[in-house]
Amino acid sequence: xxxxxxxxxxxxxxxxxxxxxxxxxxxxxxxxxxxxxxxxxxxxxxxxxxxxxxxxxxxxxxxxxxxxxxxxxxxxxxxxxxxxxxxxxxxxxxxxxxxxxxxxxxxxxxxxxxxxxxxxxxxxxxxxxxxxxxxxxxxxxxxxxxxxxxxxxxxxxxxxxxxxxxxxxxxxxxxxxxxxxxxxxxxxxxxxxxxxxxxxxxxxxxxxxxxxxxxxxxxxxxxxxxxxxxxxxxxxxxxxxxxxxxxxxxxxxxxxxxxxxxxxxxxxxxxxxxxxxxxxx
Numbered sequence: 392x393x394x395x396x397x398x399x400x401x402x403x404x405x406x407x408x409x410x411x412x413x414x415x416x417x418x419x420x421x422x423x424x425x426x427x428x429x430x431x432x433x434x435x436x437x438x439x440x441x442x443x444x445x446x447x448x449x450x451x452x453x454x455x456x457x458x459x460x461x462x463x464x465x466x467x468x469x470x471x472x473x474x475x476x477x478x479x480x481x482x483x484x485x486x487x488x489x490x491x492x493x494x495x496x497x498x499x500x501x502x503x504x505x506x507x508x509x510x511x512x513x514x515x516x517x518x519x520x521x522x523x524x525x526x527x528x529x530x531x532x533x534x535x536x537x538x539x540x541x542x543x544x545x546x547x548x549x550x551x552x553x554x555x556x557x558x559x560x561x562x563x564x565x566x567x568x569x570x571x572x573x574x575x576x577x578x579x580x581x582x583x584x585x586x587x588x589x590x591x592x593x594x595x596x597x598x599x600x601x602x603x604x605x606x607x608x609x610x611x612x613x614x615x616x617x618x619x620x621x622x623x624x625x626x627x628x629x630x631x632x633x634x635x636x637x638x639x640x641x642x643x644x645x646x647x648x649x650x651x652x653x654x655x656x657x658x659x660x661x662x663x664x665x666x667x668x669x670x671x672x
Contacts, residue, residue: 543562
């Protein structure tokens with residue numbers, strides 16, 4: 392059956408315990424509608440919930456929610472479970488429900504294990520990767536690309552960066568929060584600075600861009616706007632620099648970073664100009 396993610400816009404913030412109980416109520420009656428409630432996430436402000444459900448169609452999903460707790464979805468999209476796993480880190484409950492009879496006794500532990508759906512999406516891009524093959528030859532270029540990949544993967548690991556996919560001359564990376572993303576971006580550029588000082592003949596420079604958001608929110612797509620904006624910011628970035636969107640700059644999570652306003656940029660795929668900030672330490 393297809394896998395769907397829905398979005399519930401709530402009138403007021405809902406506690407993690409209440410969301411866990413709603414999920415429990417879904418599971419109790421899911422078989423009546425031929426669906427399986429796989430897991431859920433919440434927004435940072437507690438006013439939105441996102442459910443991942445295996446269902447024959449959106450109508451069955453909606454009927455189950457309506458009969459269970461009455462929280463009908465505001466939006467439903469079909470998703471690829473591999474993309475969900477890559478971006479959100481799981482497709483099942485972090486604490487498995489092994490005994491429904493004891494669920495209510497352990498609901499607080501179950502609820503606290505469910506993380507927010509907020510993610511920071513980062514793209515990296517290696518400058519002149521195509522030109523490298525022409526000037527250096529395929530064998531040397533592939534060796535440098537391998538070094539490039541290892542430098543990035545090593546740099547993001549201490550900051551909980553999750554590699555989503557390899558883009559050929561860069562990586563798409565997901566972070567749970569802005570602090571980790573900023574530290575990850577700084578670590579990547581520091582790693583390449585160190586490499587270039589030690590290997591001036593094999594110097595490499597990367598562009599980095601990132602944005603943040605939640606699924607099924609800004610468009611009828613899974614992290615669509617957030618992913619597109621991060622990718623375009625990466626394209627717009629100068630080699631060796633990190634560009635971020637306003638939503639990142641406004642968090643002001645760590646005073647050791649400086650956000651330089653680079654003005655508004657017309658990015659491909661966006662109708663209106665986007666305010667861009669360069670991050671430095």
